[in-house]
Structures are given as structure tokens and as C-alpha cells.
Amino acid sequence: MTGEDAISVVDRPPRAVAVVGVGVIGRSWLRVFTRAGCETRAWDPNADALTQAVSWHSEELQRDNSTGGTLRRCDSLEEALDGVEYVQENGPESLAQKQRIYAALDRVAARDTILASSTSAIDMSEIARGLAGEWRCVVAHPVNPPHVVPVVEVLGGQNTRPAVVQQTSAFMRAVGQKPVVLNTFVPGFLLNRLQVALLREAISLVERGVADAQAIDAVVQHGLGLRWALLGPFGVANTNADGGVREYLQRFSKSLELLMNDLGDTPRLDAALIERIGQQTDANNAAPLPEIRRWRDRMVQEVVWLKDENPQP
Amino acid sequence: MTGEDAISVVDRPPRAVAVVGVGVIGRSWLRVFTRAGCETRAWDPNADALTQAVSWHSEELQRDNSTGGTLRRCDSLEEALDGVEYVQENGPESLAQKQRIYAALDRVAARDTILASSTSAIDMSEIARGLAGEWRCVVAHPVNPPHVVPVVEVLGGQNTRPAVVQQTSAFMRAVGQKPVVLNTFVPGFLLNRLQVALLREAISLVERGVADAQAIDAVVQHGLGLRWALLGPFGVANTNADGGVREYLQRFSKSLELLMNDLGDTPRLDAALIERIGQQTDANNAAPLPEIRRWRDRMVQEVVWLKDENPQP
Numbered sequence: 120m121t122g123e124d125a126i127s128v129v130d131r132p133p134r135a136v137a138v139v140g141v142g143v144i145g146r147s148w149l150r151v152f153t154r155a156g157c158e159t160r161a162w163d164p165n166a167d168a169l170t171q172a173v174s175w176h177s178e179e180l181q182r183d184n185s186t187g188g189t190l191r192r193c194d195s196l197e198e199a200l201d202g203v204e205y206v207q208e209n210g211p212e213s214l215a216q217k218q219r220i221y222a223a224l225d226r227v228a229a230r231d232t233i234l235a236s237s238t239s240a241i242d243m244s245e246i247a248r249g250l251a252g253e254w255r256c257v258v259a260h261p262v263n264p265p266h267v268v269p270v271v272e273v274l275g276g277q278n279t280r281p282a283v284v285q286q287t288s289a290f291m292r293a294v295g296q297k298p299v300v301l302n303t304f305v306p307g308f309l310l311n312r313l314q315v316a317l318l319r320e321a322i323s324l325v326e327r328g329v330a331d332a333q334a335i336d337a338v339v340q341h342g343l344g345l346r347w348a349l350l351g352p353f354g355v356a357n358t359n360a361d362g363g364v365r366e367y368l369q370r371f372s373k374s375l376e377l378l379m380n381d382l383g384d385t386p387r388l389d390a391a392l393i394e395r396i397g398q399q400t401d402a403n404n405a406a407p408l409p410e411i412r413r414w415r416d417r418m419v420q421e422v423v424w425l426k427d428e429n430p431q432p
Numbered sequence: 433m434t435g436e437d438a439i440s441v442v443d444r445p446p447r448a449v450a451v452v453g454v455g456v457i458g459r460s461w462l463r464v465f466t467r468a469g470c471e472t473r474a475w476d477p478n479a480d481a482l483t484q485a486v487s488w489h490s491e492e493l494q495r496d497n498s499t500g501g502t503l504r505r506c507d508s509l510e511e512a513l514d515g516v517e518y519v520q521e522n523g524p525e526s527l528a529q530k531q532r533i534y535a536a537l538d539r540v541a542a543r544d545t546i547l548a549s550s551t552s553a554i555d556m557s558e559i560a561r562g563l564a565g566e567w568r569c570v571v572a573h574p575v576n577p578p579h580v581v582p583v584v585e586v587l588g589g590q591n592t593r594p595a596v597v598q599q600t601s602a603f604m605r606a607v608g609q610k611p612v613v614l615n616t617f618v619p620g621f622l623l624n625r626l627q628v629a630l631l632r633e634a635i636s637l638v639e640r641g642v643a644d645a646q647a648i649d650a651v652v653q654h655g656l657g658l659r660w661a662l663l664g665p666f667g668v669a670n671t672n673a674d675g676g677v678r679e680y681l682q683r684f685s686k687s688l689e690l691l692m693n694d695l696g697d698t699p700r701l702d703a704a705l706i707e708r709i710g711q712q713t714d715a716n717n718a719a720p721l722p723e724i725r726r727w728r729d730r731m732v733q734e735v736v737w738l739k740d741e742n743p744q745p
Binding site: 332352 | 613614628632633641658663665668678687712728731
């Protein structure tokens, strides 16, 4: 029997999952999984980090009323992985460290367990190269913090079995996340490429003195972003012409092309430009950063709920 | 006495405003102004368009309960402009037609009246060139529909007086919009440049087969867009490092630069690619377009209210 046939994770929360590495991302995954009813194991080589994460999790549990699964603090990787169907790894963003972690995960985990990484940048082909269980290693990259922002980018390495990508995606959906599947590795995946595409033009406009950072943020906060949060870029294009996205792209192809070719090049991020952006950004973001982040997370949650209650027709 | 000194529009709704051209954008402006308490005049060279806009406005008035100013249907440009402090022009997006319209506006309007255009693309320097009242001509570009999406891009032409830009901006704020000021004309202004920056990379990713349009929309709908709608691109960067936007840009400058340089070139929008995008977009947007648009506008309104009730700290 091959591992592929034996994988049991389907479109339901797995009974038991392990979160390996419980910093800011890992602890948030704990909440995703317990909320969805999983028996959730937490392990981290740093015992203090583990204590902090478990304590943070208790506070979050009190804040949102959802009952759910259990959380177990584990003293070893072996204990954490014993009998789990899915592992979410959140180690440091270094290829060498990920390789070491994956060698351990592949050695310790039961042979059908999916080994998913939160990496935002590293190719799973590199991380899992040569492991016996290379076929079950996959990227499941969240946005920080995943218990608030639902999207997860799912992609395999060269030797990841397609069934593992599908099952990871189904599992993410089952625990309430929004998985998106990439067909192939690209630097930055989708999320950081799209983020950087917007940021490049935004910085370029500041660099050239067209407008300040505050104005550019406002165009997105009070205009573009409102629609993107509902429909995404193609969905918005679809509503921008009576004939939908096809008419939009056909009718405006010439002006779109002209404008695309007019976009700014990669700006040089020297100290003076960074300080200029810093001062202009401060104007809208005067409060202490932790306070802004709490507001951001609370508001993202509100918008997600609003969309859940009012699904797109 | 110069016209500059005489402009009376300050940070309050002007008593009387005129909307010239009442298609989809113009009729929405009617609602912005009446809602804010203005005595609002509507005029369009097409009497049918005028009838439709007035009827649409009545329906909108019943939908949202806000009391406000009055709407007057006018039979001539002279009647519409008589005694108004501000004109919002929404003619066809053609330089020649805008020039004809502005010649008429400048001839008919009282000398202190601001003449603002909803153009999304044309340089006011070109539209108003040579007019006696060139100094009072300004762009006030909304997002469709402005009575739902609050952002308005404000910029002058070469000979627009700075006071006119400031007063237009103050007026927009007074009627409940979110004005952003551009220091100079650039093709696409801020809004379409930023929109196209995202779209270029999105299309390029589809073209290269990295992911389908549905996945790219999902990354924005359930991830990036949620934050952008709250904080804008610089505001988001500010929350992405404990030291704020300065630390984010300094610490990640190398990887940002690499990723920016790796972004896709302008894709060739041929029929096959457009059809591919069309099919992939259909998957998420099966309902009739008018229904999706109604949902979009209702939801944008909900998110705007949510933000108004929970302002950023």
C-alpha cells in the first residue's frame, strides 16, 4: 500500500493535529485548530515560547466563545506527533533550519501524516529534498494571524503528491480557512508578489513626489481596497464593464497596456526615501503599533463575519 | 479683487451646487450632495438621461433615510449654474468634448464658482487651457459610485490656483467624501495606477499558469484586501514589523527589491488569454452582473459604516 492511498485527511477536521513552533504564527494556528474541534498538540523547542503560547491561547479562548477541541502542551516532538494526521510547522525562515526540522518531522511522524509548513518564501522542493516522505511535504502559508485572516496558500514541491495538496486544501477549508492552490512555486508565492506589486507603484509615486504616503493609503483604504476585499482584482474588473471582465480587458486593452508600461520601476530604498515614507505614514498611524494591530485584527474579523453573513451572489 | 480671494467655498457644504451630466456617475453625485444638505441642480443635454437620474435619485432617497438638501431638475445649463458655488461635471471622457463643456461652464458660471470634473484620466491643463477661468478648473475624480465609495482624487492643472485644490478638497470632506490630493498629473492618477499595478501582476500570474484567476482573487478577497481596506499599503507595511514601516523597508529592502524586480512584465492581452481569464473569473461570479454590483455596493457601504463607527486609533 502506498502512502498516497493511506492518507486519511479528508474534508473534515482531522481528529488530531500538531503545531510545531508556537511563535506569533504558530500560536494563532493553535486557535484555528481548537476552534474547529481538533485535538491540538503544541510543541516548541523553546519551553518559554510554549508557555506564552498556551497562555495566549487561553485568553483568546475566553474572548471568542466558540467551544471546540482540546489543546495539549507537549514536552517532546515525539509526544506532539504521536497519532496526529496533520502537522503545521512554523520554524524560522531559514532553509537549513527548515531542512533539519523536516528531517525530524519525517522521521517521527506516522507515515500518512501530512507535513505542512507556514513558510512564506521557501520552496518545498528544497526543504524536503531527499526525505523518504518528500511526497507528503507541502506548504500551507497563512497570513498573520491565521485565526483572523482566513487565506492560506497551498503548494507542493516537485515531489509532493497532488493528493496531498488537495487534502491539505480540503483540510484548511474544513477548519474554516480559505485555501488557494498554486500550480507551481514562484518567489513570493501569490500573496507577496501581489503585495509587492502594489507597494512598488506606491513607493514609486512617493519617490517621484506625485502624492504622499497618506494620500496613497487613503486611495486604497477608502476606494480600491474596499472593492478588492469583496471581489479581488478580477472580480472588480468584472464589475467595471457591463459585459464583464472580457469586455473590460478587450475594450480597455490599449489604455491598460499604456498604463502598465508607464508604471514605475523598482525604487531605490535609500535612507532618505524610507524616512520620508516613515514620516508620511506616521501622520495616519500615530497610535502605538500594538493598538493599531489590535484594531486591525478586530476589524478584519468584523469584515470576515460580515462577508460570511452576506455571501456574494 | 481677484477670483482667488472671492472663492467662498470652505469646509462646509456649499449652499448650491450643480451636477452637469447625470449618467451613472453624475446621478450618484446628486445623492452625495443632497444627502449633505446642498441645494442641488441637475442638468444634462439629454432630457431622457435627466428623467432617469431624477427617478433613480428618488428611489435612493427612499432607501437611505437621510434627510438632506433639495434636488432641482434644470432645463438649461444657465438655470443649473445660476448662483451655484460648485459644479461637478460628468461628461464623456473625450478631451474635445470636455474642452467644449468647460468653455460653456466657464462662460456661464459666476466668476467664483469652482468647476470640478469627474474625469478619470484627462489632464485639467489640457481641458481648461486658455479659458479665462482656467484658475478655477480642477479634477475631482470619484470611484463609481461616489455615493457609496468615498474616495475622490483632487488635482489641479498647471494654472489651477492652489486655493481651488484646497477648497475642493475641503468641500469634498464636508459632503462626506474622502479627498486625496495629487501634487501633479500622472497618467491614471493614483487610483488607476495602483489598480493596474495589481492587475498587471495578477494577469501575468495567470498568463504564466502559476495560479488561476479564482485563486488570485481569493488571495486578495480573503487576505491582502482585508488589510488594505483598513490601512492602505503603507499602513499595512507599518504593521508588518515591530519597528513599523521604517524597519519593514530597511530590514526587507533586499528581498523586496529582488521580488519587485521579479514581477511580471506587461502581459499581451490577446483573445485566448482574455477568454481564459473570463472563464476563470466566471467560476466565482456566476450571478447576473447587476446583482453582483448591488451586492458590492451594499457591502462597501456596510464596510464604510463599520469603519466610521470604529475609527483607527
